[in-house]
Amino acid sequence: MNKLIVIVGPSGVGKTTLARALCLKREFAIAYEQHRERPFQALFKRDPKYALANQLDYLLFRAEQERELRNGTLPALMDGGLDLDFHGFTQLFRAHGWLSDEEFGLCRRFYEHTRSLLPPPDLVVSLSVADETIRQRLAKRSRINIASSEDTALFNSFVAEWLDSIPASNLLRLDVSDESANYSKSTKAILERLTE
Numbered sequence: 230m231n232k233l234i235v236i237v238g239p240s241g242v243g244k245t246t247l248a249r250a251l252c253l254k255r256e257f258a259i260a261y262e263q264h265r266e267r268p269f270q271a272l273f274k275r276d277p278k279y280a281l282a283n284q285l286d287y288l289l290f291r292a293e294q295e296r297e298l299r300n301g302t303l304p305a306l307m308d309g310g311l312d313l314d315f316h317g318f319t320q321l322f323r324a325h326g327w328l329s330d331e332e333f334g335l336c337r338r339f340y341e342h343t344r345s346l347l348p349p350p351d352l353v354v355s356l357s358v359a360d361e362t363i364r365q366r367l368a369k370r371s372r373i374n375i376a377s378s379e380d381t382a383l384f385n386s387f388v389a390e391w392l393d394s395i396p397a398s399n400l401l402r403l404d405v406s407d408e409s410a411n412y413s414k415s416t417k418a419i420l421e422r423l424t425e
Contacts, residue, residue: 231299231302231304232305232423233306233350234257234304234307234351234353235306236307237354239317239380243405246412247415248261250412251306254416258298258302259305259306260291260298267287270283273327285339288343291309291314294310295311296347311343324383355402356403357402357405357406401419
């Protein structure tokens with residue numbers, strides 16, 4: 230079974246950019262979030278009644294991606310992932326009232342059952358960046374943004390709880406506030422960690 234590396238953090242932190250930079254340094258099988266392709270994303274952005282459908286679709290989609298990556302022949306890399314979608318976005322949706330307690334419970338059951346069938350990531354790379362940088366990046370995006378820059382602190386608090394449960398040997402925290410455009414420091418740190 231292949232190693233799985235996931236890059237996590239709030240919207241606008243640079244997960245996709247770092248994943249692409251890593252792929253320029255080493256060959257990885259990679260899976261992205263695919264916002265435009267998800268059937269409920271745009272519907273949810275217009276109407277919160279689609280929150281449950283959106284979250285279950287994402288949780289299932291990310292689990293399917295993980296299974297496919299684990300069964301491939303190359304080391305695997307994910308932008309975001311199953312755990313981030315549950316611990317970050319699903320909890321954020323509940324906090325905003327877009328998911329009822331019962332709907333959140335359904336998502337939790339699905340996530341916990343699915344995670345019990347799939348091994349956790351071998352390495353979680355957690356990115357952080359200055360709040361102002363996130364605000365600027367999200368303002369420039371042309372894709373659908375479910376989480377806003379105002380959500381960053383709350384989102385990070387949910388994700389921090391999950392990160393605290395991960396053994397230090399499986400977690401790499403990177404502040405990318407002063408990172409170059411090609412993420413040279415971060416790619417080096419990750420590749421060094423993979424060879425340990």
